[in-house]
Amino acid sequence: MIEKLRYKFIIITMGSVFFVMAGILLALNGFNYIHARNRADEVLEVLAENDGSFPQLEGPRNNFGPGNAINSETPFETRFFKVIANEEGEILQIDTSRVRSVDSELAQSYGEAVLTGDKEKGYLDDFRYWKVMQEEGTQLLLFVDNYRELETFRSFLRNSIFIGIASLIMILLLVVFFSKKIVAPVQENLDKQKRFITDAGHEIKTPLSIISANNDVQELIDGQSEWTQSTRNQIVRLNRLVEEMLSLARMEEGSFIQKMESIELSKVVREEITPFQLLCEQEGISFSTSIEESIVIQGEKESLRKVCSILLDNAQKYVTEKGMIQVELKKEKKKVVLSVSNSVDSLPEKLDRLFDRFYRESESRNQRVGGYGIGLSLAQAIVGQHGGSIEASSPSSNQIQFDVRFPL
Template identity: 55%
Template sequence: MIEKLRRKFILVTMAIVFLVMLVVLVALNATNYFHTAERADEILSVLAGNGGKFPDEEFSGKAFESGSIPPNQAVSIETPFETRYFTAITNSNRQIIQIDTTKIRSVDSEAGQIYAEDVLASNKTKGYLDDFRYKVVEKEDGTFLLLFVDSQRELQTMRAFLQNSLSIGLISLVFIFLLVFYFSKKIIKPVQESIDRQKQFITDMGHEIKTPLAIISANNDVQQMLNGDTEWTKSTGKQIHRLNGLMESMLQLTQMEEETYQPKIEPINFSQVLREACEPYILIGEKKNVTVSLDIQPNIIIQSERDAINKLCSLLMDNANKYVREPGTIQVRLDSHQHKIRLIISNTVSEMPQNFNRLFDRFYREDQARKHTAGGYGIGLSLAAAIVESYHGQIQASPLNEETIAFEVVLPLK
């Protein structure tokens, strides 16, 4: 239980850290991308506003001093000398009639033609094509001006930032995992000590109560021999039996939750054990007007402990018998598939539980009004879950329909 709790703590902590780091990395890289695209778009806007070139008079320095060029633009006096770009012009039929590559060395007229045709075919007005940021401007006469700005340097910087941020994030994640893994033992230690004290208390209490119960049982037997069976001796006998059953179940549950618990393994005929466990409830069902139907695949062999499997089947059948609607049905199905054994025990109910996961909590009862009338101790399903987990299986409760609940057990077929 402690190791399971520790693993869950590590998993939840690392999931939170991962999500936080993911949000931060996405935000940083998205911001970097938009700033890079925004800077290129501002340069394209200047070019578009001047027919595909930089206005030399606006970059003499006086324009910046006078404020005619807004300070938030990604342009400066050096921008015309730093920027590599080329343009293309089409007629009104979107046919390319002119390519200007004088402001760039890496693209010739033939390559510029291909880039322009690809942009026209995409029907987009702006975006990235390879390492170029482009913009398509429709003129008043119906012709189109295509502008391409070389953003290779900016994109390389952006990609390097992405790679570095991912590397730093991954290294940080590993480092944080090592810290969480190391300190998780210390964080879980108080919980472990509390659970250990609880287990020790249950064990000590079980041994201490056995003697008084034995004495009370002996005294009750003496009263029965001297005075015969009375209402009081019968009631006392029932309560003694109830307490003995409770202590036995608590001790079994505590034993199975121990980290060092190792069940005895031997070949067991699961089908036979289940059928034997169901037989008493068939007779009980006839008295309660409850139909018990069995669909058990024969000769399913499992490597397990016979007492544990018998206890598991009895607990699930007892639970179904206690909470079945009268008249109603209990259905038992056992089969094997792909190296797994599946046991499903379902029963009709008067009211469907609201929280199926809590049904396996110790001492939990969905219907408090039936807490005593239904009998039992409130730990039957907890003990069943502990048995299943000790064999690395799974158990769950779910509704089959509006009036039927099913308990499904899946065990590895070893």
Template identity: 45%
Template sequence: MIKRLQRKFIAIAMGSLFVILLVILAAVNGVTYYQMNQNADNLLTLLAQNEGKFPELERGMRPPKELGPNPAHFSEETPFETRYFLVKTNQEGTISQIDTGHIAAVDSSKAREYAQTVLESGSTGGYLDQYKYLVQEKTYGTLILFLDRGTQLQSSLSLLLLSSGIALATLMVMLLLVSLLSRRAIRPVIESMEKQKRFITDASHEIKTPLAIISANAEVLELTGGPSEWTQSIQNQVGRLGGLVQSLLTLSRMEEDAGALRFTDFVLSDAVEETAQSFAALAQSQGKTLSLSIRPGLVMKGEESGIRQVVSILLDNAVKYASPESRISLFLSGQGKYAKLEVKNACDPVPSDLDSLFDRFYRADSSRSRDTGGYGIGLSVAKAVVEAHKGRISAQKDGEGAVCFQAVLPLG
């Protein structure tokens, strides 16, 4: 239980940190890429308005308005730092001019190929390799501008890799710190759980002694004065309290010392069938029918007594709460590396909150629980046993007026 709580704390802490870092990464890199794109669009627009040339900008002059309200990226050096080439076509679509004087990596033939690719695509803007392009219609034909963004794209990729590396390193360091400090963080919860466990254990042992004395006194009264309804009632209540104490001890052991269970290989099919057969007469005495469908030969590695207890709890619950003159069905099947145990019974009415049935001392119908002698902890024990075997248990409606308890257990 404590280890599960510790793992859950680590998972929540690391999950929260991962989401925060992911948002920061997306924001930083997204804003950077957007600004880079906006800068390229502004430069292309400016070049297109000036027929492929930058306007002369004297020292101290403000940048052109086309560059936006905050053109900090534009200066007297921008025309010398920007690498671009252009292609012009006439009204018939024939290339009439190619200018590669502002770039060294592209010659005229390469520029012609790029221009033809853009014209065939019909797009007015976008990326082609590392070049961002803009297509504008002019009176003489079409102007196609290509702006080299290789350096900027490489810088954006470097920023992405660097920030991702820093985020990953941060996650690893935080995982180490959270793992080391998680037990200290949940120490109050651990102390509370340990106190609760000690209280249950100590109280259970303390209760056993007066129960034994009460039972012995009742037997003496029966020997001296003969059995009566009062002595029988005392013995019944002593038995109920003894069963409750034993269930509490079992639940505490399963939740806290699941790693100490003695797992052995045993034939699950035989264990389930033998346990279920003992409930056939009980069901019949109450006018109910128990049917079994068990796949033979299923072998499981686990604590056989615990699994038998799960079967007993589920069948005992079904016999107690099944509708009169109804059928109780038990199914055991194999699905790959797992075994599936199902217990179905008619129930009127079906509890509205089936998940709560596994809570300690929960009773869907208090009056019926008192009549049947239950004290609302059996299903909690069954859940603890199943989870100690790395399995899962659930309850769900099975059609109208029926409930099905399903336990999935690993065979290996």
């Protein structure tokens, strides 16, 4: 339980850190990309306004253009080329005088790619392009080399990913190290709780034995009465509670299951069914079974008996008057599935909470049928020790079903 709590803490912490860091890195890289794109778009707008060239500027380094991000040095820093085509898409003119990495043939292929495409703006390799319709009906295709800005963006992206991964690894190591100290108080409290349950259980057994013996003596002297029988019933209930609490404590300590061996589960289930089936028939409850023969699993026999007994006892307690109970054991793929279902008046609101220790859906209902909310929790612990799983479901609005899956 503590290890699960520790792993859960690590997963939640690292998940939170991951999403925060991922959000920050995505935002930073997104802003960098948008900045690189907008820088190229500002240059394209200036070129489009001046028929594919920069305006002549003299004097100091004054800013101009959209957003005032372009200055008088920009024409000397910018590499670009332009292609002019008619309305039919036929290329009329190519100017590559302001770029060294692109010749006329490559510029023509870029132009044809833009002319046949649907976008007015976009990227071709590291060139940002813009297709502009001119007043005379021609199409002006402008291509600005955005390599430096994009390379800066890509470099920042690579570095941020590397730093992010390295940071996550370092944080993970710290979280793993400190998680032991964080769950230590919980471990201490659980250990105290287990010791209390064990000690209290053994302490309660002695007075219960004395009360039972005194009750027997009283019956020998005065004969059996409804009062002595009531006392006996309460002693049985308390003994059962103590045994379940001690079993659950031993289960959590890992000392409940002593030895795993090959067990014919079909035989175990049939043996446990018999007394419950007779009791249900006396109460007018329909009891049907479907047990596949010769199903063998690795397990501890008495523990498996306990699981069957808990599920059958639970079904018998909560089945509706003149209702039905169904038990099925079968192989399903690489699993063995034991299903116990019964009719109910109303379904619990949260089926998964039925396995919580001391959880009871209805106080009045549990007073009527008895029980302390330990049985299903104990069954879940036993099934978990066998490498299996148990879950509750509702095939219909008036039926509840418990499915136990064991590995073959």
